[in-house]
Amino acid sequence: MRLAVTFYDTGQFGRAFRYLQRAAELDPDDIDIRVKLATVYLYSGQSHEARLQAGAVLETEPGNLDALAIFADTAVTPGEIDRVMARLDNARHGHEGQARYHLARGVRHSRKQESDEAEAAFREAARREPDSPDAHVALGMFYLMTGELEKAESELDQAAEVAPTRSVAQIRVVDFYRLVGRTEEANNKLDRLVEEAPDFLAVWQRIATYSFADEDFERCEKALNHIMENNPKNPEALQIMANVHRLRDEYTETIERFREAIAVIQDIVQRRPEMASAQLRLAQMHIRLGENEQARTTLQTIRELEPNSSAAVLLLAELDIRSGRYAVAIQILEDFTQRQPSSTVFDLLGLAYSGEGRHEEATAAFRSFVEAAQTTGARISCLAAAW
Numbered sequence: 001m002r003l004a005v006t007f008y009d010t011g012q013f014g015r016a017f018r019y020l021q022r023a024a025e026l027d028p029d030d031i032d033i034r035v036k037l038a039t040v041y042l043y044s045g046q047s048h049e050a051r052l053q054a055g056a057v058l059e060t061e062p063g064n065l066d067a068l069a070i071f072a073d074t075a076v077t078p079g080e081i082d083r084v085m086a087r088l089d090n091a092r093h094g095h096e097g098q099a100r101y102h103l104a105r106g107v108r109h110s111r112k113q114e115s116d117e118a119e120a121a122f123r124e125a126a127r128r129e130p131d132s133p134d135a136h137v138a139l140g141m142f143y144l145m146t147g148e149l150e151k152a153e154s155e156l157d158q159a160a161e162v163a164p165t166r167s168v169a170q171i172r173v174v175d176f177y178r179l180v181g182r183t184e185e186a187n188n189k190l191d192r193l194v195e196e197a198p199d200f201l202a203v204w205q206r207i208a209t210y211s212f213a214d215e216d217f218e219r220c221e222k223a224l225n226h227i228m229e230n231n232p233k234n235p236e237a238l239q240i241m242a243n244v245h246r247l248r249d250e251y252t253e254t255i256e257r258f259r260e261a262i263a264v265i266q267d268i269v270q271r272r273p274e275m276a277s278a279q280l281r282l283a284q285m286h287i288r289l290g291e292n293e294q295a296r297t298t299l300q301t302i303r304e305l306e307p308n309s310s311a312a313v314l315l316l317a318e319l320d321i322r323s324g325r326y327a328v329a330i331q332i333l334e335d336f337t338q339r340q341p342s343s344t345v346f347d348l349l350g351l352a353y354s355g356e357g358r359h360e361e362a363t364a365a366f367r368s369f370v371e372a373a374q375t376t377g378a379r380i381s382c383l384a385a386a387w
Helices: 002-009 013-026 031-043 047-060 065-073 078-095 099-111 115-128 133-145 149-162 168-179 183-196 201-213 217-230 235-247 251-271 276-288 292-305 310-322 326-339 343-356 359-376 382-386
Strands: none
Touching (some): 002 013, 002 031, 013 201, 078 099, 115 133, 133 149, 183 201, 201 235, 235 251, 235 276, 276 292
């Protein structure tokens, strides 16, 4: 346990990981160890495991601010986001003076697309703790989403200046460079971070992700091998490796890696069947393997857990359309349109109407799609996005 804490406190998360895992197994009631383990999972991109550990902490200490912040960071579905807000409201009295409390509230508002409230919360966090890299990162990412690139770069640069090497702030600067097309700067910063902190798994995760996107498979595999040496059950790394094999037409290896990733997510689902975000990830993986019935069953479970989960509804409807179940898709989409209309919902509804031969209704749906798309951007197919 001492080694786990020592490695963690010095930012050596790669070395800390196995010791923290072991310490949590030996003493599952140790809150500090579980929070540290959740943080390492979060930094390495394993959001489901991070949420699992944070949830275990909150069962014992409902007001634990570190666990609440991780819970907010990993909330995906509408129900998860609402439950985070309820927990934060209950914790207001004890934590309102801390930046992290306001950051967690800002994340929740951002996920709910409540822009004014999100900005106010992030600004309040920065006011409470002006030297907090997390507050500057949050503001930077907020301004990035609202298209205010100069403000975003300013906030992220401030975050990088005050943050340690092994921190999410450094990763967010890389993400910003990539998003605005400064690929060479992003790669150079990743290389510097690896030199300074070779055990910081979040850096290797970004190298793998971005190298795959750039089709630099040699660099990608090097990063993946490093990640899996430290954590062979990292589902994100397994998924990327599967896709590398897929693009090389290595069918057997592709299936093996996806199966390994599915097994990891299934283990999480078995431990936390109420975690809709993990269920969604599992459904997406089944789709990648063409296991549409397994995916459909999982998506139905998500709808029971989270009736307002747009991702689950849209995936389910698209599966039904692709299999010719147009009437089933129409029923799902018509109901959902009343609650959460969007360009994607109208597009799918138009396809389903067309499949049923209901051409006038299809035309009306496509017109609604065009109107909605003008304000929300081009359509991205749910199934395509899953790849």
